[in-house]
Amino acid sequence: MATSALSLEQVDAYYGDSHVLADVSFELGEARMLGLLGRNGAGKSTCMNVAMGLLPPRRGQVRVFGKPVGGLSPELIAASGVALVPQGRRIFKSLTVRENLIVAARKPEAGASRHAPWTEETVFGIFPRLKERSSQIAAHLSGGEQQMLAIGRALMGNPRVLLMDEPSEGLAPQIVAEVMTTIRKLKESGLSIVLVEQNPKLVFDVADDIVILNTGRVAVVSTPADLNKDGVDLRQHLGVF
Ligand SMILES: Nc1ncnc2c1ncn2[C@@H]1O[C@H](COP(=O)(O)OP(=O)(O)OP(=O)(O)O)[C@@H](O)[C@H]1O
Numbered sequence: 001m002a003t004s005a006l007s008l009e010q011v012d013a014y015y016g017d018s019h020v021l022a023d024v025s026f027e028l029g030e031a032r033m034l035g036l037l038g039r040n041g042a043g044k045s046t047c048m049n050v051a052m053g054l055l056p057p058r059r060g061q062v063r064v065f066g067k068p069v070g071g072l073s074p075e076l077i078a079a080s081g082v083a084l085v086p087q088g089r090r091i092f093k094s095l096t097v098r099e100n101l102i103v104a105a106r107k108p109e110a111g112a113s114r115h116a117p118w119t120e121e122t123v124f125g126i127f128p129r130l131k132e133r134s135s136q137i138a139a140h141l142s143g144g145e146q147q148m149l150a151i152g153r154a155l156m157g158n159p160r161v162l163l164m165d166e167p168s169e170g171l172a173p174q175i176v177a178e179v180m181t182t183i184r185k186l187k188e189s190g191l192s193i194v195l196v197e198q199n200p201k202l203v204f205d206v207a208d209d210i211v212i213l214n215t216g217r218v219a220v221v222s223t224p225a226d227l228n229k230d231g232v233d234l235r236q237h238l239g240v241f
């Protein structure tokens, strides 16, 4: 694989005494998209929390473009070029759309980004609906618009690595298609992306690499093409879909 944008290396993570990730390793290549799959409670969000510094790993390492960041604060990890679109969006509901974007603004690392820096205007360029609603309180947005705002807010941090935790959750199929089109464009712009999903159909089209978690362990590391070819029984790891 070319340059590694993000890697988890033999990560063990706990919530209190509860051992949630065991020996988890995977690698996201630069400008690639990794689809992280697994059923409810498999540990997908926990991997994102560890990568973002929200939950320090008890063992193992996290690297961003080769630099060890395991155990650093979320602020320092964000400064090294990682942004998270959290599950459930978590936008600031009492702020306006524009304010949600402004508070997340961060200059890109010098020379790090292939893309022109993200600004309010360029975010409004990919999400025109947000521009129309820029002065509205975020609580009044539809679910789809809130998801767009969550993505826009992450982009305002000018990341090199974008972590997206179930961006399709709770959205109507047509809105999911719109969000997926945007995600595809972001990948084409050179961003390295982890796309967490429960539904493999959504990620198999867009991801270069697939990692499947099962009860806190990596069960499968593969590509969509190989998974189709080998006829791996995904139901074993993902349940019915
Ligand atoms: N804050 C927490 N405190 C204690 N246990 C937690 C906490 N968050 C998650 N867990 C537990 O850790 C395990 C992994 O949860 P995680 O949220 O990473 O799963 P997930 O794969 O993201 O699931 P989902 O698809 O439902 O979002 C689950 O057993 C969950 O109950």
Ligand SMILES: [Mg+2]
Pocket (backbone or CB within 6 Å): 044, 045, 046, 087, 165
């Ligand atoms: Mg989750």
